[in-house]
Amino acid sequence: MSRSAHPAGPRHADVLTEGHYSAPAADLNVLDEKVWSRTVTRDADGALTVGGITVARLAEEFGTPAYFLDESDFRARCRAWADAFGPDADVFYAGKAFLSRAVVRWLKEEGLNLDVCSGGELTTALDAGMPAERIAFHGNNKTVAEIERAVEAGVGRIVLDSFQEIVRVAHIAQRHGVRQRVQIRVTVGVEAHTHEFIATAHEDQKFGIALADGQAAEAVRRALSLDGLDLIGVHSHIGSQIFDMAGFEVSARRVVQLLAEIRDEHGVELPEIDLGGGLGIAYTSEDDPREPHEIAKALSDIVTRECESAKLRTPRISVEPGRAIVGPTAFTLYEVGTIKPLEGLRTYVSVDGGMSDNIRTALYDAEYSVALVSRTSDAEPMLVRVVGKHCESGDIVVKDAFLPADLAPGDLIAVPATGAYCRSMASNYNHALRPPVVAVRDGEARVIVRRETEEDLLRLDVG
Numbered sequence: 001m002s003r004s005a006h007p008a009g010p011r012h013a014d015v016l017t018e019g020h021y022s023a024p025a026a027d028l029n030v031l032d033e034k035v036w037s038r039t040v041t042r043d044a045d046g047a048l049t050v051g052g053i054t055v056a057r058l059a060e061e062f063g064t065p066a067y068f069l070d071e072s073d074f075r076a077r078c079r080a081w082a083d084a085f086g087p088d089a090d091v092f093y094a095g096k097a098f099l100s101r102a103v104v105r106w107l108k109e110e111g112l113n114l115d116v117c118s119g120g121e122l123t124t125a126l127d128a129g130m131p132a133e134r135i136a137f138h139g140n141n142k143t144v145a146e147i148e149r150a151v152e153a154g155v156g157r158i159v160l161d162s163f164q165e166i167v168r169v170a171h172i173a174q175r176h177g178v179r180q181r182v183q184i185r186v187t188v189g190v191e192a193h194t195h196e197f198i199a200t201a202h203e204d205q206k207f208g209i210a211l212a213d214g215q216a217a218e219a220v221r222r223a224l225s226l227d228g229l230d231l232i233g234v235h236s237h238i239g240s241q242i243f244d245m246a247g248f249e250v251s252a253r254r255v256v257q258l259l260a261e262i263r264d265e266h267g268v269e270l271p272e273i274d275l276g277g278g279l280g281i282a283y284t285s286e287d288d289p290r291e292p293h294e295i296a297k298a299l300s301d302i303v304t305r306e307c308e309s310a311k312l313r314t315p316r317i318s319v320e321p322g323r324a325i326v327g328p329t330a331f332t333l334y335e336v337g338t339i340k341p342l343e344g345l346r347t348y349v350s351v352d353g354g355m356s357d358n359i360r361t362a363l364y365d366a367e368y369s370v371a372l373v374s375r376t377s378d379a380e381p382m383l384v385r386v387v388g389k390h391c392e393s394g395d396i397v398v399k400d401a402f403l404p405a406d407l408a409p410g411d412l413i414a415v416p417a418t419g420a421y422c423r424s425m426a427s428n429y430n431h432a433l434r435p436p437v438v439a440v441r442d443g444e445a446r447v448i449v450r451r452e453t454e455e456d457l458l459r460l461d462v463g
């Protein structure tokens with residue numbers, strides 16, 4: 001990612017020494033469609049609208065902070081992924097990115113499958129009517145109770161993550177008199193992040209079973225020997241916010257190699273491979289994500305080519321995008337509170353939320369954009385850091401960005417691309433009330449996850 005080391009902002013330009021920010025956009029009023037959901041636009045008065053509703057109306061009706069999710073964009077992205085991969089592949093939405101009953105219904109209607117990785121996610125999926133056979137169950141430490149429920153419900157696949165779990169799932173399945181469809185999660189020795197991937201010989205992480213040292217082959221041997229298990233394939237997930245397909249290429253090659261070894265040793269060709277999720281989205285104007293059809297073609301070309309050279313039947317591919325589906329579909333709306341210009345440094349803009357509704361900046365040094373959305377402004381750009389109201393100096397939402405210099409308390413600002421891993425990672429730090437998620441579509445807005453109340457906080461506090 002190329003970042004300008006020297007800010008070109010007209011204010012503070014001579015004094016800034018640290019930070020990764022680009023020059024301000026030529027016109028801060030222009031909303032870069034790359035980072036905003038599809039129905040976002042500015043109305044004649046300059047206010048941002050989503051699904052045909054202005055942010056002023058949304059703020060009045062639902063309060064701030066709040067997440068606004070563009071339902072038609074979400075559905076369009078589901079369809080784009082399903083269409084791109086076609087009938088010979090399966091798209092599993094990774095529920096951990098953001099899951100609610102409404103989301104489950106949209107997925108079901110748009111033909112997607114669903115990954116869950118906890119009892120809570122499984123309950124939500126089943127409660128909202130996702131057919132169990134369209135659910136995959138993940139996790140490196142599924143409890144016995146969770147496995148029992150997944151097997152009883154009849155989930156389409158359980159992704160086995162350890163030698164102990166192979167035995168555990170086999171026993172539980174046998175006890176229920178079923179053969180549970182399973183995949184084995186392997187670590188292929190590739191770690192991918194954004195624009196680079198690292199090939200490592202050893203996997204120093206908690207997920208999966210290493211291909212190296214023949215561990216994965218041994219896991220396959222055991223799974224094939226147990227009556228309770230129907231081994232349908234091999235799973236690999238290599239990272240997150242990935243733009244570079246090279247990591248997937250290495251991963252697919254190694255997974256296909258394992259399938260060939262399995263055929264040679266056991267005389268079986270496993271019918272499926274899962275290449276995981278991790279596809280990147282645009283958080284700022286500098287990110288250039290690929291379209292689902294490009295990703296589908298790249299992955300299917302890689303797998304087809306590798307299978308041809310290994311003389312294997314091409315397996316059915318599945319993928320598990322989470323962020324790439326929900327991430328771009330929502331923004332967080334905040335009201336500006338205190339504004340603190342630090343002479344010679346930057347201006348701190350405090351909002352009515354913070355690390356409790358978006359932990360990604362503090363946790364991963366994530367980058368976000370921000371815009372003034374209740375109006376337009378012709379004021380010059382000022383370098384800001386958008387911070388929350390929590391008792392933590394690392395409580396940063398947007399590290400470096402530009403907002404108009406006439407920004408004032410009471411203005412509404414919005415941070416785009418907060419659909420994934422924001423509400424799902426939200427906390428009650430400082431007894432913050434977790435914000436609602438409001439779905440907006442065709443001029444209508446409805447709460448799909450309500451705002452927490454102080455009563456909710458007190459209800460849990462039973463001391």
Ligand SMILES: *Cc1c(COP(=O)(O)O)cnc(C)c1O
Nearest residue numbers: 094237240277278320321322323
């Ligand atoms: C987190 C995760 C995903 C989804 O990752 P995204 O970056 O949201 O696409 C998919 N599969 C597995 C196994 C995961 O752990």
